């Protein structure tokens with residue numbers, strides 16, 4: 001069978017996700033395991049969301065609403081965009097794949113940063129694209145170099161804002177300047193999976209750029225701050241025309257009914273999530289202070305995760321932490337063998353991470 005598989009597919013290294021808690025328990029015989037490896041919300045969905053999930057579960061014999069009517073209406077209102085400008089996905093990952101499907105032919109090019117979120121690279125390669133990866137400078141996007149990397153065959157530029165694993169965001173000025181340099185038939189895909197965590201006055205309001213830039217698409221997700229990673233629901237905001245195209249090529253029931261109900265309920269529960277964002281911010285300060293006390297360098301982050309530098313020893317430390325029941329992510333796969341990435345958890349989890357780290361160092 002392998003001989004029949006497309007050549008470009010065979011070159012792809014499989015995505016390695018953060019280890020699931022149960023897997024670590026099974027494999028290492030541990031009882032108490034915490035996961036700080038996939039940037040999830042440690043508190044879980046709100047009680048209101050859980051009630052919506054239970055209600056919707058009674059109707060699981062029915063197909064979901066393929067148009068996500070209630071979720072679409074709620075989000076359109078919240079964002080001040082037309083319902084026709086929205087497209088929903090089985091996680092925002094699916095929107096990355098859909099955009100590539102719509103635009104990229106074999107031999108076309110896609111521009112990304114390096115390191116950056118791995119799905120951009122994987123989705124582009126599956127489609128047979130040549131990926132031009134522009135190195136970060138001091139963990140930030142080098143947008144001038146990325147604009148220069150855009151060539152005749154470039155179809156998409158992916159901007160993670162903030163990006164993973166760097167945790168850095170792009171400013172309004174930077175994004176506008178970049179858009180001014182890029183051809184209007186190149187999709188500028190702005191991935192805002194961590195949008196809800198950013199608190200910075202100069203963070204770009206990407207959605208407001210869409211009316212004047214039909215080549216901008218913005219994605220967000222319910223997986224990160226909203227704590228619904230297990231349900232898989234994300235959304236894209238684009239021009240009505242491009243959203244319509246993506247809606248044409250997606251699978252008709254790509255967002256399940258429970259996910260839709262949970263997302264609607266989550267949007268209504270603003271106080272619950274505001275509180276979580278505040279707690280995460282508090283824990284970020286605690287982790288910064290604790291890392292400083294351990295004399296470790298880290299990358300200042302706008303998100304709910306932090307890159308920690310442990311020269312020469314990061315991957316060994318990741319393994320040792322695992323044995324202590326603390327799952328974090330080694331960054332070797334991203335080409336940063338000296339770093340690990342830790343997700344900001346609850347106060348208790350942060351403490352346990354720091355304590356375990358201290359013991360392993």
Ligand SMILES: *Cc1c(COP(=O)(O)O)cnc(C)c1O
Pocket residue numbers: 039090091092093094117160162163164191193220221222223224229232233234
């Ligand atoms: C987690 C993440 C996503 C997507 O998550 P979904 O669960 O598919 O919505 C997208 N982009 C970045 C940068 C992420 O870290």
